[in-house]
Amino acid sequence: MPYELTLDSPLSFVRGVGETRLQQFAKRGVRTVGDLLTYYPRAYEDRGNVLPLRDCADGGIHAVEVVCTNKPVAGRARSGLEYFRFCAKDDTELLTVTVFNRRFLLSQMVVGRRYRLYGRVSMGLCGAEMVSPEIEPVVPGKPLEAVLPVYPLCDGLTQNFVRKVVQNCLPLCEKLPELLPEDVREKYELLPRGETIRRLHAPRTVEETVQAKRTVAFTELLCFQLALRRMRHAKDGASAPPLPPPEEGGSFLERLPFPLTGAQEQAIREIFADLEKPVPMTRLVQGDVGSGKTVVAAAAIERCVRNGKQAVLLAPTEILAEQHFKKLVEWFRPASVRIALLTSAVPKKWKETVKSSLAAGDADVVVGTHAVLQEDVRFASLGLVVTDEQHRFGVRQRAALLGRGEQTGLRPHMLVLSATPIPRSLSLILYGDLDVTLLRELPPGRQPIQTMVLLPKDRTRIYASIRRQILLGGQAYIICPLVSDDADGEPKDGADFKAAERYFSELRRGVFSDIPMGLLHGKMPPLRKAEVMREFAAGKTKVLVATTVVEVGVDVPNANVMLIENAERFGLSQLHQLRGRIGRGKRASYCVLLNSSGGPCERLNVLANSSDGFQIAEEDLKQRGPGDFFGDRQSGEFALRAASLADLPLVKQTAEAVGEVLTKLGEPDYRALSDEADAIVRRAGDGKTIN
Ligand code: ADP
Ligand code: MG
Numbered sequence: 001m002p003y004e005l006t007l008d009s010p011l012s013f014v015r016g017v018g019e020t021r022l023q024q025f026a027k028r029g030v031r032t033v034g035d036l037l038t039y040y041p042r043a044y045e046d047r048g049n050v051l052p053l054r055d056c057a058d059g060g061i062h063a064v065e066v067v068c069t070n071k072p073v074a075g076r077a078r079s080g081l082e083y084f085r086f087c088a089k090d091d092t093e094l095l096t097v098t099v100f101n102r103r104f105l106l107s108q109m110v111v112g113r114r115y116r117l118y119g120r121v122s123m124g125l126c127g128a129e130m131v132s133p134e135i136e137p138v139v140p141g142k143p144l145e146a147v148l149p150v151y152p153l154c155d156g157l158t159q160n161f162v163r164k165v166v167q168n169c170l171p172l173c174e175k176l177p178e179l180l181p182e183d184v185r186e187k188y189e190l191l192p193r194g195e196t197i198r199r200l201h202a203p204r205t206v207e208e209t210v211q212a213k214r215t216v217a218f219t220e221l222l223c224f225q226l227a228l229r230r231m232r233h234a235k236d237g238a239s240a241p242p243l244p245p246p247e248e249g250g251s252f253l254e255r256l257p258f259p260l261t262g263a264q265e266q267a268i269r270e271i272f273a274d275l276e277k278p279v280p281m282t283r284l285v286q287g288d289v290g291s292g293k294t295v296v297a298a299a300a301i302e303r304c305v306r307n308g309k310q311a312v313l314l315a316p317t318e319i320l321a322e323q324h325f326k327k328l329v330e331w332f333r334p335a336s337v338r339i340a341l342l343t344s345a346v347p348k349k350w351k352e353t354v355k356s357s358l359a360a361g362d363a364d365v366v367v368g369t370h371a372v373l374q375e376d377v378r379f380a381s382l383g384l385v386v387t388d389e390q391h392r393f394g395v396r397q398r399a400a401l402l403g404r405g406e407q408t409g410l411r412p413h414m415l416v417l418s419a420t421p422i423p424r425s426l427s428l429i430l431y432g433d434l435d436v437t438l439l440r441e442l443p444p445g446r447q448p449i450q451t452m453v454l455l456p457k458d459r460t461r462i463y464a465s466i467r468r469q470i471l472l473g474g475q476a477y478i479i480c481p482l483v484s485d486d487a488d489g490e491p492k493d494g495a496d497f498k499a500a501e502r503y504f505s506e507l508r509r510g511v512f513s514d515i516p517m518g519l520l521h522g523k524m525p526p527l528r529k530a531e532v533m534r535e536f537a538a539g540k541t542k543v544l545v546a547t548t549v550v551e552v553g554v555d556v557p558n559a560n561v562m563l564i565e566n567a568e569r570f571g572l573s574q575l576h577q578l579r580g581r582i583g584r585g586k587r588a589s590y591c592v593l594l595n596s597s598g599g600p601c602e603r604l605n606v607l608a609n610s611s612d613g614f615q616i617a618e619e620d621l622k623q624r625g626p627g628d629f630f631g632d633r634q635s636g637e638f639a640l641r642a643a644s645l646a647d648l649p650l651v652k653q654t655a656e657a658v659g660e661v662l663t664k665l666g667e668p669d670y671r672a673l674s675d676e677a678d679a680i681v682r683r684a685g686d687g688k689t690i691n
Contacts, residue, residue, distance in 0.1 A: 007034035007175055014168055016161075024156040033169045037176060037197050039162075040216065041149030045134075046206050047118045048146025053093030053128045056121040063118045064130075065138060066090045072109045088115070094127035097135075105135060114138040147203045166201050173197040179219055179676055181669035184661065188653060190215040214650070221654040222661065226677035229662065238411045240280035241383050245272070246306040252331040253299060263441035264292055268299045270437050271415065275303055275384075281413035287439025288613035289580025290446065293417045294324065296439070297386045298331055300415050305337050305364045309383025312412075313367045318343045318526050319533050319554055320388065325367040332365075342368035342377070345526035386415045419577065419613075440614070447560075448611060449583040451591045453567070453604045462563060462592055463511045469561045470515060470542045474587050476561035478503070478545045479578055503565070504545040512543055520546040548574070550581055557585030567593035568601040572620040575604075576613055 010032055011017045011025055025031070030039050047063040056062045066088035074084040083100045086109060097117065099105060109115075119133030136144055151162045174194040185192065191199070191211055199212035253260065253268075260268070267285055274281035287293050297313065304311040313328070315321040325341040332339065340354040340363045357363040361380030416434060454462060466476045480500040504519040518532045518541035529549070536544045537556045544550070544559075562582045567575060575593065583589040593608070595601045606619050665674045 005033055005169065005172060007032065007037070007172060009033045011036060011165075014165055016168070017165060020156065021161070021165075024154060027154050028152070028157075033172055034176070036166060036169055037173050037201070039151065039166070040200055042152045043150040044203065044206055044209060045118060045148040045150060046146070047116065047134075047136075047144070047148060048205065050116065053090050053095055053121070055092075056123075056128065058121070058123040060121060061119060062121050063116060064090060064095070064121065065114060065116050066095055067114050068109055068111050071111055072106050074103065074106060084109075088117075089127075096124070096127065096129045097133065098129070098131050099135070100132050102132070108137075109135075116144055145202075147206055147209075149201055149203075170198065170201055173201075177672045179223070179672050180215075181664075181667075181673070183669075184657060188218060188657060190218055217650055218654055218657075221651060222657055223673065223676045223680055225654060225658045226661065226665075226673065227680035229658070230677055238280055239278050240411050240413050241307070241309055241381070242278045243275040243303050243307045243309065243383060243413070245276075245303070250335075251299070252302060252335070253295075255334070256295070256331075258443065260295065261292065261441045261443050263287070263439045264296055267296045267437045267439055271296065271300050272303065274435075275300065275413055280411040281415065282434050283414070283437060284416045284418060284434040285437045285439060286418045288442065289419050289577055290442055290584055291439040292443055293388070293419070293439060294327055297388070297415060297417055298328060300384060300386065300413075301328070301365055302332065302335075302337075304384040304413070307383065309381050310358065310361070310363070310379050311365045311384040312379075312382065312386065313365065314385070314387040315367070315369055316388065317549060318345050318369055319529060319549065321367050321369050322530055322533075323555060324388065328365060328367060337365060338363045339365045339367065342366050343526065344369065345530055381410075382412045384413045384415065386417065388417045419580070445586070447583055447586070447588050449579055449589040449591050451579065451593065451608045451611075453593045453595055453601070453608055456594065456596050459594075462594070465590070465592075466543070466561055466563065467512075467515070469590070472587075473558075474561060475536065475539065475541075475556065475559040476543045476563065477550060477559060477578075477581060478507075478543060479550070479562065479564045480545065480547055480566075500545055500547050507543070507545065515543055516541045517543040517545060520544055520549055522547060522549045548578065550578070554581055555584060556581070558587070560585065560587040560589040562589075562591045563594060564592065565594050566596050567604055568595050568597040572603060572606055572616050573613075575607055576616045579607070 005013060010022075011030065012019075012022055014033065014036075017025070025036070028039065030036050050063045050065050053064055053066070056064065067090070069087045069089055072084040072086035074082070076082050077100070081100050082103050083098055084103065084106045085096065085098045088095045088097060095117075114137070116136045116138055117130055117133040118136075119130050122129050138144065148159075149163060149166075151157075151159060151166075153159065153162070176193050176197060178193045180190055180193070184190070189211070190196075193215075196212045196215045199208045200216070203209045203212070267287075271281070271283060271285075274283055285293055285296055301311040301313065313321075313324055315324055321343050322341065322345075325339065328337075328339050338357075340357065342351060342354050346354070354363065354366065355377055358366055359378040359380060366377075466478075469476060480503050500519060500521050504517065508517055518536050520529060520532045520536075524532070532541075532544070533554070535541045536559075539558060560582050562579060564570070564575065564578060570578070579591045582591060591607075593604050595604060606616060610616055610619075661670065661673065664670050
């Protein structure tokens with residue numbers, strides 16, 4: 001009795017799928033028939049567009065229809081590969097076809113028969129040539145597929161096999177639940193789900209796939225945003241300790257050596273308003289490098305501590321954690337706030353002490369790296385979690401920390417600081433679970449950073465300028481992209497990479513032999529890193545050769561020169577972050593972007609002409625897509641498979657649709673959509689990748 005396949009059937013029930021294949025599919029996360037149907041092709045081969053040989057572009061990939069004109073000859077190449085070769089022609093040109101490794105095809109080739117070939121065509125001296133094209137016999141009355149899907153593969157799986165298995169399951173695509181209600185589909189010109197999936201796997205023309213892809217991307221973005229809204233409202237009903245203003249005044253803010261900017265004041269007001277409520281705050285403060293986010297965070301921490309609750313400040317790097325720790329100690333000094341530092345650089349014994357005082361309520365604030373998260377840190381009464389540089393942390397990590405407050409039945413408030421200026425459209429999508437405060441103002445008196453794009457031939461001049469700035473009392477960063485020559489990011493195209501270590505010793509033996517220098521990279525032991533950073537901050541070393549570990553948050557106001565080697569290798573936003581390490585003090589600052597690509601690099605001029613992080617981010621997004629903005633959100637928990645966040649018009653449409661859909665989620669037609677959003681939230685909570 002033939003077994004009736006359903007969407008939930010394991011792939012082993014599908015004809016032709018054996019144990020090996022099953023494991024190969026599983027590697028790709030495909031286990032059921034339903035999984036397979038949403039295993040989308042990554043491209044299409046347009047074999048229906050058959051060209052006369054004469055019209056094929058030399059080196060282009062084309063479909064042609066030819067008659068085999070002689071019996072294939074088999075041979076063995078010097079490399080040992082077996083091959084066979086035959087001649088063919090169409091009405092316009094002669095063609096020589098060489099096929100490697102597929103000797104079984106040889107016996108199937110018949111002189112005088114027509115074949116459709118698909119592959120790269122090159123124009124040689126004696127007519128056209130193709131090497132190992134796809135070969136399909138043309139049989140009258142049996143039309144060939146015009147468009148073939150190309151699936152992402154992993155070792156073992158072959159295109160033809162995946163195609164065949166998908167085709168076997170295709171009738172079931174009608175059973176896939178419809179996610180989009182009809183009125184949404186109509187308004188945004190989207191296809192029904194079954195039709196969408198059919199078109200993606202078995203399109204009749206390439207044009208057919210366009211609207212199908214759009215439908216999938218739209219659906220994905222919509223569900224994703226609905227899920228974020230869910231998460232945002234998940235806190236509805238959750239309680240947090242209210243943190244009202246203390247009865248006695250006297251805040252560190254009054255003792256600061258500088259007045260707050262308007263933006264800082266506004267941000268603090270918003271945060272305080274949140275903290276007074278008995279519901280957990282979930283707020284993102286987004287401010288360009290140097291906009292002074294740390295003070296804002298400290299204000300929240302102070303408020304928390306003065307209410308007798310504990311606060312956590314999480315930093316993405318040890319250097320930064322240590323720096324924040326010092327700042328807080330300095331700011332909170334006259335008050336009796338007990339602050340602890342917890343990073344992997346902290347000796348084990350000390351860590352234990354810190355942990356037990358946190359658990360006992362003997363420490364008020366802990367500053368640390370995510371090591372704090374991984375270890376079994378307990379709090380007596382956690383009131384606030386601040387994470388700096390959000391893009392390095394994931395939703396999952398945040399959730400883990402938030403759970404720490406649950407013993408008391410109360411959830412801590414959450415404040416996220418991000419220096420990655422995110423275009424507003426994206427921020428809505430990616431941080432839909434957070435309230436957003438923008439810090440769009442720099443403290444007054446900042447010297448603008450003069451940014452130049454220069455070439456390797458200017459090197460002598462650059463070194464001379466660095467030396468001059470150091471003589472004038474300044475300090476310099478020199479940023480190299482790689483730690484050593486054998487690092488993962490091996491130079492692929494022969495670009496002259498400067499490995500930090502090698503570069504450092506070159507400089508020390510050469511041009512800067514008389515200048516104290518430091519070397520900082522991520523592979524150094526934590527204690528050594530901290531020491532190097534301390535020496536630089538104290539002005540003991542004048543030049544710091546570093547990898548991008550200094551990218552985030554490091555604050556040495558006296559440093560006023562930055563040379564970025566291989567600047568063409570970095571993204572604009574990252575360069576902007578790096579550049580933000582200078583221009584923090586009174587000195588005029590200079591940033592040199594060294595373009596070693598050997599060609600012009602237009603992108604870099606964006607930085608020379610703008611100091612607005614938001615504008616730069618907008619430009620970066622246009623040029624590279626959003627992948628680099630949100631390591632974690634984009635590639636981890638919230639991997640969006642079909643949707644491209646760079647497709648801003650689509651992103652905007654879905655954002656609009658979210659608003660409309662939200663009001664109707666209770667209606668039966670919207671049930672499937674609502675369930676899907678729930679499923680996404682659940683999977684995020686499980687810590688599983690969404691796809
Ligand atoms: P970021 O937003 O990049 O984290 P920081 O909080 O590190 O910025 O602040 C950068 C520098 O500016 C620090 O040295 C800080 O003390 C200083 N700063 C912060 N706010 C002000 C202000 N209102 N006026 C002057 N300097 C400020
Ligand atoms: Mg910062």
